[in-house]
Amino acid sequence: NAGVTQTPKFRVLKTGQSMTLLCAQDMNHEYMYWYRQDPGMGLRLIHYSVGEGTTAKGEVPDGYNVSRLKKQNFLLGLESAAPSQTSVYFCASSLAGYDEQYFGPGTRLTVT
Amino acid sequence: AQSVTQLDSQVPVFEEAPVELRCNYSSSVSVYLFWYVQYPNQGLQLLLKYLSGSTLVKGINGFEAEFNKSQTSFHLRKPSVHISDTAEYFCVGRNAGNMLTFGGGTRLMVKP
Numbered sequence: 001n002a003g004v005t006q007t008p009k010f011r012v013l014k015t016g017q018s019m020t021l022l023c024a025q026d027m028n029h030e031y032m033y034w035y036r037q038d039p040g041m042g043l044r045l046i047h048y049s050v051g052e053g054t055t056a057k058g059e060v061p062d063g064y065n066v067s068r069l070k071k072q073n074f075l076l077g078l079e080s081a082a083p084s085q086t087s088v089y090f091c092a093s094s095l096a097g098y099d100e101q102y103f104g105p106g107t108r109l110t111v112t
Numbered sequence: 113a114q115s116v117t118q119l120d121s122q123v124p125v126f127e128e129a130p131v132e133l134r135c136n137y138s139s140s141v142s143v144y145l146f147w148y149v150q151y152p153n154q155g156l157q158l159l160l161k162y163l164s165g166s167t168l169v170k171g172i173n174g175f176e177a178e179f180n181k182s183q184t185s186f187h188l189r190k191p192s193v194h195i196s197d198t199a200e201y202f203c204v205g206r207n208a209g210n211m212l213t214f215g216g217g218t219r220l221m222v223k224p
Contacts, residue, residue, distance in 0.1 A: 004155070040121065040216045040217070041214075041216055042116075042202055042204075042214030042215050042216050042217050043156075043202070043212075043214045044214070045211060045212070048211070058211070090155060090156070092156075097209075097210030098144075098206070098210050100158050100161070101158075101212065103155035103156040103157070104155050105153075105154055105155045106153075106154075106155055
C-alpha cells in the first residue's frame with residue numbers, strides 16, 4: 001500500500017496563476033482532508049470530505065476549492081494564487097471521522 | 113471549541129537526556145487528545161492517543177503522555193532521547209465535530 005500520496009511535491013506559482021493539488025489514498029477511506037501548515041500555527045483545516053461527492057469547509061477555506069469525484073482522490077484548487085497562500089499543504093485520510101488520520105508527505109507551494 | 117497550546121516552540125536537549133514537551137488544552141466537552149510527530153520533510157504520523165481510561169498513555173518509539181484533567185494538560189515525555197527523535201511534535205485535540213485542532217508545534221532538537 002502506498003498510503004496517502006500527493007502530487008506535486010513542490011511548486012512555484014506567480015500571483016494570479018491557478019493550480020490543482022492532487023491527493024490519492026489506497027486505503028478505501030471515507031474521509032479526506034486538506035490542511036495547510038504555517039510556522040508556529042500547526043496545521044489548519046482548509047476543506048474536508050466525508051465521502052465521494054461531498055465536500056465541506058474547514059477553518060480556512062477562502063481562496064480554495066475542492067472536489068471529490070472519486071473516493072480515492074481529493075483535489076485542492078487555487079483559482080488565483082496569492083502570496084498569502086505560500087505554505088506547505090498536507091492531505092490526510094481516515095476510515096471514519098473519529099479514526100486516526102493518515103497524512104501524505106506534503107506539497108510545498110511558493111507564490112511570488 | 114477546543115483549543116490546544118504548546119508551551120515551548122523549541123526544546124534543545126542532549127542525547128540520552130530525558131525530555132518533556134508541554135501541552136495544555138481547553139475544552140468544555142469530552143476530551144480526545146493526540147500527539148503527532150513530523151520528521152524533517154515528511155508528513156505527520158501518530159505517536160499516541162488518549163480517548164478514555166488510563167491517564168498514562170504509551171506510544172511508539174518509547175514516548176508516553178499523561179492526561180491530567182485538573183491541570184488540563186497532556187505532556188509528552190521520553191526518559192532518554194536519541195538523535196533520531198529530532199523532529200517537530202504536535203499536540204492535537206479532537207472537537208465535537210471530529211475535526212482536529214493542532215497546537216503550534218514544538219521543535220525537539222537532540223544534540224550529540
